[in-house]
Amino acid sequence: MITLIKNSLANLKGHKLRLAIAFIWIIIGITSVVFVSSMGNAMSAVFKQSFKTIAPRAAIIYFEPSDDAFKTNQILFDPFSSSDVQILKTLDGVEKIETSDKYVSSTPTLGSSNDVYSDITYFDKIGSGAFVPSTDAKYKVTKGRSLTPADDGKRVIVLESNVVKDMFEDENPIGKGVTIKGLTYEVVGVLDSDTVYDPVEKGFKKRTPFDTSVPSSVVPEVSYNIISGKIANNSSINQVIVTVAEGFEISNVSDSIISELTSLHPNIMGEYKVQDRSSIQKSTEEMTKGIDKTVRLITIIAMVVGGVGIMNIMYVSVMERSKEIGIRRALGAKPRSILFQFLIESVFITTCGGVLGVIVGYAVTIYSKNFLPFKPIPSINTFLYSFIAIVLTGIIFGLVPALKASKVDPVKIIYK
Incomplete structure (x- = not known):
């Protein structure tokens, strides 16, 4: 050998x-x-x-609008109200209820933790998008201008180009007003959604599938705090997080909450749904x-x-x-x-x-x-x-x- x-x-x-x-x-x-x-x-x-951040006995109740809701603009109506929360707290098996203005996601995300989401309206056109504060944002403007320290406290926005294409089509968005959570913001710029800032090269590069950050519109910090809910602006609730008491089945309590919400909003166009730890674990x-x-x-x-x-x-x-x-x-x-x-x-x-x-x-x-x-x-x-x-x-x-x-x-x- x-x-x-x-x-x-x-x-x-x-x-x-x-x-x-x-x-x-x-x-x-x-x-x-x-x-x-x-x-x-x-x-x-x-x-x-991301899965570990969901409490073991918690369920997220959210609303999914139907196609008719978008066509009739009923999506503008809140699917939850403060009075709903008070009623839901009295149901059997409910230990605690928290509210959130964020939209539920069926899978964990890899995006920035600073991103918040909200509807954007321009007359009869309705869209949605992510937002980041100008203090944290690095972006490339393709039209108009970027935000400056002088914009602090003003209701101005640099919209990301994907939202501009969907809502304004061929119309020039600069100087127009869009409504976010009941407040109107002047569009002063458009940022390029197809580019991201590379902290290593200290410059902008084309977005690739490996870039998991979400294209986000930029607003002053005060406006960001309003949109994210850090500063109360309205009673908009997009989801409720329910902690189920020991001895109760999460699925049974979730069903009773959905049944109660449906009876409280009988004419709303859409469906209340539940996302618990098991569904996130499955995803x-x-x-x-x-x-x-x-x-x-x-x-x-x-x-x-x-x-x-x-x-x-x-x-x-x-x-x-x-x-x-x-x-x-x-x-x-x-x-x-x-x-x-x-x-x-x-x-x-x-x-x-x-x-x-x-x-x-x-x-x-x-x-x-x-x-x-x-x-x-x-x-x-x-x-x-x-x-x-x-x-x-x-x-x-x-x-x-x-x-x-x-x-x-x-x-x-x-x-x-």
């Missing part, structure tokens, strides 16, 4: 360029697997953290499973590509060394020895390439933390899984050319 290993290493040493190409194939495959897996770990961690688990499937698919593709490359290289090696194989067979070498020699070469290539791939993959993952919106999380399991997968790939894909080499007819080769 030691002789076989020495012969294998000597042969590989004589074909350095071929060996380098094989290493590049493997390193690219392993690096992509490690990086994508680390990204998946990071996204799963974010989703799970989180589905996302995590989707991420895992994507990682597995990329792993398989990377391993197949690397394996095909190794198999081709080993086939070339078998063809080049057919004379050598024939002579060794004529001198008494067993087919098993020939088979093991080529398998050793294949496994050696994949093992060394796998180690280099893990190192490069870890380096790329660590470096990517500087410019990604969330931090990739490399794991020992990923490294071991990738390493074992590539070694098995070397054995599987190296077996075919090794078998071909072991079945060489020495008579035909020598007298060819």
Whole structure:
């Protein structure tokens, strides 16, 4: 066996360029697997953290308007009122009720925690959007002007371009007034929704799928506090968070709350719905499973590509060394020895390439933390899984050319 290993290493040493190409194939495959897996770990961690913020015995009751509500402008009516909250507190199983002006989301978000959402109206046109305070915002203006410290306390807004397209179409929005939570704001600028600020490069870049920040309109800080509810402006309630008392089923209490709200607002166009910890957990688990499937698919593709490359290289090696194989067979070498020699070469290539791939993959993952919106999380399991997968790939894909080499007819080769 030691002789076989020495012969294998000597042969590989004589074909350095071929060996380098094989290493590049493997390193690219392993690096992509490690990086994508680390990204998946990071996204799963974010989703799970968002899930933990929901109290174990809490349910979020929200209202989903129907299409007719949008057509008749009934969406402008509040689906909840202060009196509703007082009535709901008297229901069996309700321990505590909190109100919020934010809109419920069916899945955890990766956006900025400063983003708040509200309806925007312009005459008969109704839209919605996210808002950030001018003190935190870095944005690129395509029309009009940006906000300045002199705008503090004024009702002015820099609308993001997606909202402008939906609400104003070809009309110039500058100088027009839009209504947000009962107050009118003058549009003084339009910001580019397709660009984001890169804190590393300290400049603006085109938005990519990896940029998870939400395109947001910009308002002065006082206006932001009004929209977000930090400063009371009106009694607008968009959802209620119900804490269910011990001994009561969350689903039963939620059903009774929805039934009560429906009876309190019999003519409202839409439906009251519930979102509890279990539904958010289900969404989180589905996302995590989707991420895992994507990682597995990329792993398989990377391993197949690397394996095909190794198999081709080993086939070339078998063809080049057919004379050598024939002579060794004529001198008494067993087919098993020939088979093991080529398998050793294949496994050696994949093992060394796998180690280099893990190192490069870890380096790329660590470096990517500087410019990604969330931090990739490399794991020992990923490294071991990738390493074992590539070694098995070397054995599987190296077996075919090794078998071909072991079945060489020495008579035909020598007298060819």
